Amino acid sequence: VRIMGGAIEREPDGLALSSRNRYLSPEQRRIAVALSVALRAVRDTVKAGGDPAEASAKAREDVLSAGFDSVDYIEVRDPATLELVTGPGKPARVFGAARLGTTRLIDNWAVE
DSSP: OOOOOOOBBTTSSSOOOGGGGGGGGGHHHHHHHHHHOOOOOOOOHTTTTTHHHHHHHHHHHHHHHHOEEEEEEEEEEEETTBBBBBBBSOOEEEEEEETTTTEEEOOOOOEE
């Protein structure tokens, strides 16, 4: 298996472009951006030296509070090994997946 990374194309409000977005109602589309906002908040917290697990837990709460039906995961992982990152100062990537109605949205942000 060869994984080829590329830039994520985004809507002006930050939602990752995806063919799945067409399944969202107008109200769900307004809610959907909460996933991207929450992942960026985790990125910013970890970048500033915050605890990845605490930031991820808060992000899960924020996504559910915004109106998502469930969160599959929001985690900070090593971009090369995909192992959980437990502290600041390492290269990392914030990954998230959550369900809104019948649609499963996924997104990720680099911690640089």
